[in-house]
Amino acid sequence: MIENNETLLQEGKMLPVMEHFYTIQGEGAHTGKAAYFIRLGGCDVGCHWCDVKESWDPKLHPLLDAEQVAETAAKHSKTIVLTGGEPLMWNLNILTQKLKDLGCTIHIETSGAYPMSGQLDWITLSPKKTGLPLEEIYSKANELKVIVFNQHDFKFAQEQAAKVSAQCKLYLQSEWSKRDEMYPKITDFILEHPQWQASVQTHKYLNIP
Secondary structure (H helix, E strand, O other): OHHHHHHHHHHOOEEEEEEEEEEEOOOHHHOOOEEEEEEEOOOOOOOOOOOOHHHOOHHHOOEEEHHHHHHHHHHHOOEEEEEOOOHHHOOOHHHHHHHHHOOOEEEEEEOOOOOOOOOOOEEEEOOEOOEOOOHHHHOOOOEEEEEEOOOHHHHHHHHHHOOOOOOOEEEEEEOHHHHHHHHHHHHHHHHHOOOEEEOOOHHHHHOOO
16 A cells, blocks of 8 residues: 555656645745645755744655645635645646646745756746755746845845746745844845835734635
8 A cells, every 4th residue: 555655656647745725825926825835744955943843754745636725625626736845846737737727827945955856837936055956947936936034045045046937026025033134125225126025924913824
């Protein structure tokens, strides 16, 4: 049974799903839009400030049938957000094909540390110093979102922005616990570099998932 599950996982027929829920997108270019989130378990990028560390170990989360998850999601919304963890750790072909068959638009939030898979309409690239994106991911990103935890992250943000396309939207978002300290600095930075925009985790202020 374990070997069978491993095969189904590799094929993308089953995926480790930490949670899935209907809510409002809280951050980035699509802030305020209704969307169905599918949070996949598993991540080895290892950000020390990660606010969903319980997602890191995929073995803690049940393997669910990808097509059934897609059917549940599409009943609630035609805008789907794949997140994690790191969703690109897994084969997303079957999940996204079913979502497409059901008329969905598919967004993904990724560090870019793993190869792309599946059919994706909007790619939010959130690069991490602990596991940099693969080079081929940069040109595909629709949105670059850099989390600001300390002063060096502004330099990192500029380095990452130099690798994405000219059409890619650029966002700076404070790490939540540092928001009182970092948003004034983010504001000053954006006023000097107006190609950037501020992203705020509005879902935390609204007290929604």
